[in-house]
Amino acid sequence: TKYDFDLAAVYVSDAQYNRNIFFDASPQAVRLYKFYNHWGLQVLIYLFIIVDLGLAAFEEPALIPDMPIWASSIVELICLMAFTARLTHYAKVIPREKFWLDPKNIFIIVIISLSLIDMIIYVGLKTAGHFGVRWSRVLRPLLLVNITEGRQLRRAFRSIRNALPQIFYVFLLFMFSVLMFSLMALKLFGKRGLETVEGIKYFTNYLEIVFDLYVLVTTANSPDVMMPAYNYSSFFAIFFIVYILINTYIFMSVFLAVVYNNYKKYLKEEVRQLVKAKRRKMLLAFSVLQQFGLGQEPVVSKAHWNQLVCLVQPGISSAHRELLWSVFDDNNKGYIGKLEFIQLPDLLNIQVITMKTRPHPLKRWFPAAYDSSTSRFVQRVVQHKGFVYIYDLIILVNAVFIGLDEENPLISNAEWVFLALYLVEILLKLYICEPRAFFSRHEFWNWFDTIIVVAALIATIFNWALSSSGGYTSRQILDIVFILRVLRLIRVVDSIKRFRTIINTLIKIGPTILTFGQLILVVYYIFAMVARIYFVVFHIVVVIIIINIFVAFILEAFFVEY
Amino acid sequence: TKYDFDLAAVYVSDAQYNRNIFFDASPQAVRLYKFYNHWGLQVLIYLFIIVDLGLAAFEEPALIPDMPIWASSIVELICLMAFTARLTHYAKVIPREKFWLDPKNIFIIVIISLSLIDMIIYVGLKTAGHFGVRWSRVLRPLLLVNITEGRQLRRAFRSIRNALPQIFYVFLLFMFSVLMFSLMALKLFGKRGLETVEGIKYFTNYLEIVFDLYVLVTTANSPDVMMPAYNYSSFFAIFFIVYILINTYIFMSVFLAVVYNNYKKYLKEEVRQLVKAKRRKMLLAFSVLQQFGLGQEPVVSKAHWNQLVCLVQPGISSAHRELLWSVFDDNNKGYIGKLEFIQLPDLLNIQVITMKTRPHPLKRWFPAAYDSSTSRFVQRVVQHKGFVYIYDLIILVNAVFIGLDEENPLISNAEWVFLALYLVEILLKLYICEPRAFFSRHEFWNWFDTIIVVAALIATIFNWALSSSGGYTSRQILDIVFILRVLRLIRVVDSIKRFRTIINTLIKIGPTILTFGQLILVVYYIFAMVARIYFVVFHIVVVIIIINIFVAFILEAFFVEY
Ligand code: NA
Structure with missing residues (x-):
């Protein structure tokens, strides 16, 4: 029936785009699910999230202070309504018990509720002339992580969570090294009565030394931080050179090595899970379309297969379709078995450049x-x-x-x-x-x-x-x-051919680079909202963890693509 | 004969320490060669090189200006004499034609001669009251590369040379990106009449923008360089964030990926060469000691083998020696063939902890x-x-x-x-x-x-x-x-056990980290001597190439050791 083909097509495209959603198999839910995955709705939800995040620029302390409270509140209300609509749509697609067991959905409901409560309190306080804080803004970037489309982002967070224990031990050792160097700096420079350019006492307070030397690891305060000591005696440069060699170069490399090691290990497991989910979806599609009697085992005939492929990829040319079929059915039997059938999404993902199919x-x-x-x-x-x-x-x-x-x-x-x-x-x-x-x-x-x-x-x-x-x-x-x-x-x-290779590699891995961009955005937004940025914590999260995972990803991606 | 055992022992210890020197096989040359490889002489030559390099601190422009010219000249003369003596020693060990065919030896002769000539001219000019420059100082660090013990350093240089073509193309693309961003910065900020804190016009000269943005990649002038634009409008922060994302994070990761890729590829080839050289030395040792008649093939008897091992590793305990023999001769035949014999250096390199052999x-x-x-x-x-x-x-x-x-x-x-x-x-x-x-x-x-x-x-x-x-x-x-x-x-x-694992890994790879230290020293010394440091060139050589190879090494070493 038409419904069977629709259902099978949804399974195949789930497998093709690595969606692992247990949707309800009723005709109405399948139709809704197909609509739920429409690219237009996905773009729309991202637009609403961007608008919602962007509101921070107009709220106190505002980057652009021209917007009245009622205007920003209405815009936020529209965004929250959009998120609610999207979630309701999702709830209609998924069996009810599955919906309530998924922490992502609970999270979104909590975020929307808290935002609404916060907004009402804030507007109330403001109209009464009191002071108010929009604390729920911290939650906004978490929408990016919890929406259905945030799969890659969640994978990146899992990757971080997996690397954390190992990073933690290296970090402790690194902090120990910073503390020891700070103690040395206190004893070497503290009693010499040196002063910075601003006339402040140089390296006399232990905790300030620790902070300064931590920042030196990022080279953000270099060379200012070493100038008073260097001006006193150029031999003190040795102290800072050794410091940078050990804490910037060796420790940062060790961080990268540990993260990369973990990333590689974890990547294998993730890929295994993806392959498993893909296989499961394709087996479901096969069980919907399977015909008996043609071969010894259940099979899918060429006619049915053609109908399915046209549903999955509406624009496909018949030449391309014939090519795909010939890959599976090399003996020209007119049907294919389960083993061949489940390879369909991998073949659909291969770009086939159909040369000059249509005349100008x-x-x-x-x-x-x-x-x-x-x-x-x-x-x-x-x-x-x-x-x-x-x-x-x-x-x-x-x-x-x-x-x-x-x-x-x-x-x-x-x-x-x-x-x-x-x-x-x-x-x-x-x-x-x-x-x-x-x-x-x-x-x-x-x-x-x-x-x-x-x-x-x-x-x-x-x-x-x-x-x-x-x-x-x-x-x-x-x-x-x-x-x-x-x-x-x-x-x-x-x-230039050489450049093209590098650029093409970057373009290919572009979508995943965007994931890392979102990751940094989430972390940065939360830090920026909580208070002024706590430099050290931010540095640990972004530079030591995210950037290293990013570098690990680029390393691995380049080995595969370049 | 005693000489045969001496010769074989020298071959084995060459194989054990990865020395690939074609020495003369005459009894006198073998004795001299054994002496040449004595650790005391090796330490001594490094001490002389350190003293020679350290002289720069006392020469104009001097860090410590107390030393008279005659004193530093005498010290340098002694160093040059030591280098000459070491090279003469080497010349007596190597067949003459081999000696003159090796560019390393020619290099050392040239360095010594030029240093001598420069020193004479300089002392002459100075005593006559003229101005003089010690230009030969640039050559001093090259001694580190060209001495026999500089094997690891030469390997690192070869690794750099191999990565250069690929790095070059990425670098061109990176420079193109910097040039494009600079052009954008010129158009965005040049006409706005902004000024830096020092009251200088901000971003009006294209070449200065290129330099400033290049330095920004290292984050050395961050955030100063972006403050005038940021103060004008906080939206301009986007320009600098995008710049740092692309040029610092993406490009630096691509550099690392390209270098790491190359490093891994080249490492395999280097290891293959080392194994080949080791095998060649062991075959030579076997051909010296081989006995006929005991088995079907030429073999080495246990007595001869014992004598050889005692010569190669004088302090070895008889228990350790028996253990090694039992690994080869598991059938207790009393002799071993060629295949077993050539594995000796690998077994000698394994640390055997002989527990409680001696009472307190x-x-x-x-x-x-x-x-x-x-x-x-x-x-x-x-x-x-x-x-x-x-x-x-x-x-x-x-x-x-x-x-x-x-x-x-x-x-x-x-x-x-x-x-x-x-x-x-x-x-x-x-x-x-x-x-x-x-x-x-x-x-x-x-x-x-x-x-x-x-x-x-x-x-x-x-x-x-x-x-x-x-x-x-x-x-x-x-x-x-x-x-x-x-x-x-x-x-x-x-x-703390977790720390011990990390520290032990670092200690194990310590000697190679020292090689990278030498590499940076060589480059830094040359740059510091040629003139004031050309920041950009220095950055390319040290940060883009050497640091990346260093990180690649740490990555690979950690995967193996950790
Ligand atoms: Na800086």
């Missing part, structure tokens, strides 16, 4: 003109290596022009020429390349070019309109124009 | 007293866990006393008590442990304790004698006393 629309619409000798000449020129070189040269010249003074009218007018040239480049490329292939999902640089150039064009026209109408120039718009212009120059790295 | 000397001299009930009680007390805990407590109390004001007579007298307690601890341990076992080569902490306590005792007595005789206290001696006292506290980490 201009060729279809004006075949004579498109194949004329002039048109062919243009196509040959655009496909020629020289075309790339000429545009690299144009970019370099553009870089020089950007560096020059933009208030010179010649320079600012030249910018129109460059914009036109870039537009022409994109149009010429579109002339030889089928538009849907040009803007396919994995063509990072085409998207990059087009977005940057179009945005620059809009911003430049807007800026020109503003300045020519009222003689008024907006610095904000100019800033955006400048940033876009400089970003356009990045394109040049794609022309 | 006090037991031999005064058996009745040593076995009396009082003596046994003392022995039990010292071996009890509580003994360690009591001394850990004493160390902690001592730490508090060190932190207090030493000018209080009670505190300074307490130091004598602590010294006495530490001395008693060592004596008690020596009472139950055979002295040669207590001071065996791998007992790091016993050596550490004894040296620190004895040195502290000498320095404290010296200081007390000085102050009680003339009322005069030398700050230098007090400094040494304080450093020794604090170092003594380190002992406490050995009591």
Whole structure:
């Protein structure tokens, strides 16, 4: 039935995107679940979280103090309603007992409730003219971790939790080393009556020494912290060099080694869990679609398989589908067994570049003109290596022009020429390349070019309109124009093969780098909200733990991808 | 013959210590070669190099300007003579054509000659009252690389050379990123008329921006460099955060990944070469000692083998020797073949802890007293866990006393008590442990304790004698006393098992860490001598290349040892 195929397709796409959710298998829940996983809703929920987090800029102590309380409260209320709606949607998809057993859901409910209570108290206190604190802001970043889409982030947190015991012992040893060096510093410098540039007594208080030397590990107060001692005798430089060698280089490397070791060990376990969950989902899909009687074992026929694949990946070309089928059914039996069936998501995740499947629309619409000798000449020129070189040269010249003074009218007018040239480049490329292939999902640089150039064009026209109408120039718009212009120059790295390899590796691991960005955002936001940043604790959490896991990830990712 | 055994022993110890020198096999050369490898001569040559490098402190621009030119020249002359003597010794050991084909030897000859010429010119110019520069000082650290004992250092340099091409491309990309960000900074901040704290125009000169942002990667000028922009608008913090994320965290991680990747790849090749060289030496040793007729193949008899092992490792106990033999000759045939023979150096490198081989000397001299009930009680007390805990407590109390004001007579007298307690601890341990076992080569902490306590005792007595005789206290001696006292506290980490694992790993990889220390010394010395340090170049060489290789090494070493 149609429902069976829908259910199987949901299982397959769960397996394909590593979703491990035990949803309700009733027809209505399956429909709701499919809608729940729609990319639009996922983008929307992230937008609401960003808005919610961004509210901190308008709340006391405000970065931008123009917003009245009622406005920010309404915006927050809308966000909270969105989170509630999303959670309600989820509750309708999941069996009730599963829903209440999942701590993530409880967490979100608690966050929403506490935020609401806090908001009401705060608005009440403020309208009564009292002092109020928005303490619930600390909870906001935890939404990022607890929403369904926060899978990667939760994995990163688990990775941290696993590395903690080992890091703890190295950290104790590191702190012991800092304490010993501080004691030495107290005895060496404390009695010498040295003073800092500000005229404060130098290294006489033990706890202050500990703090200063801890900060020295990050080199944040270097070389200021060592100058009084160095000015007294250059031999004291040895103390600080030994300190930095031991505590910055050796200990930080040991931290990295311990974290990397743990990361590698834990990664294997995570991958094993993912593979298991994927297999489970595919077995469920198979049990829904299995047919008896065709072979000795239950199988899935080619017709059913085709229907399923079209549901899972609506845009798939029939050539691609045939290719996938031929991988499984190499004897051309017309059906596949369980073992072949469960490999489908892995094959769907492989990027197949379907070359020239569709003819260029201009060729279809004006075949004579498109194949004329002039048109062919243009196509040959655009496909020629020289075309790339000429545009690299144009970019370099553009870089020089950007560096020059933009208030010179010649320079600012030249910018129109460059914009036109870039537009022409994109149009010429579109002339030889089928538009849907040009803007396919994995063509990072085409998207990059087009977005940057179009945005620059809009911003430049807007800026020109503003300045020519009222003689008024907006610095904000100019800033955006400048940033876009400089970003356009990045394109040049794609022309050099060696650079392309490195950049492509970075682009591939980009989504996971974003996870680490979120991780740092969560930690930073909480620290920034709790009070002023406690430097040392923040340093331990971010530099020693997160950055090291990040480096460990980059190391491992580069070994695999590079 | 005696000579055959000598020759074979030299081959075996070459294999054991990874020496890959093609020495002359004549009896005289073998004797000279054995002497050449004596540890005393090796220590001596390093002492001369340290003195030679240290001369820079007394030469213009001098750290310590008291030394007259004739004195430093004589010291340098003595050093150069020592280097010449060592090289002459080497030349007598190696076949002449091999000697002249080795670039290391040519390098040393050139360094010595140039230093001599430079010294003569400099002394001549100075006595004539002219200006002179000691340009040959740049060459001094290269001695560390080119002497026979600099094997590890040369290996590290080869590792760098191998990583260079890959690092170069990442570096270009990194520089491109810095240049793009600088251009953006110029356009964003240059026209805003901002000023630094010193009242200098902020971010108006492109090259200065590039330099400032390059330095920001090291966080050396953070947060000063971003303050004017941040004070103008806190939104500009985003620019610097993105900059640090990309250029410090992502690029530095990519550097590390590329270096680590290369290091691992190259390490395998180096180990393969070492194993090959070791095998070659052992085959030579076998061909010298092989006997025919005992088995079907040429073999080495147990008697010959015993004689050889005694020559290679003079202090070896007969029990240890029997153990080694039993590993090879498990069928008790009385001889071993080539395959078993060449494994000897690997087995010799394994630390065998021969437990309680010798009775305690006090037991031999005064058996009745040593076995009396009082003596046994003392022995039990010292071996009890509580003994360690009591001394850990004493160390902690001592730490508090060190932190207090030493000018209080009670505190300074307490130091004598602590010294006495530490001395008693060592004596008690020596009472139950055979002295040669207590001071065996791998007992790091016993050596550490004894040296620190004895040195502290000498320095404290010296200081007390000085102050009680003339009322005069030398700050230098007090400094040494304080450093020794604090170092003594380190002992406490050995009591905690988790710490011991980490520390033992660090001690094991200590010699190689020293190699990296030498590497940094060589680079730093050359940069410091050439002119004032060119910050950027120095940063590239030291931070990007050497530190990353160092971290790669620590990573790999920790995976193996930890
Ligand atoms: Na700094």
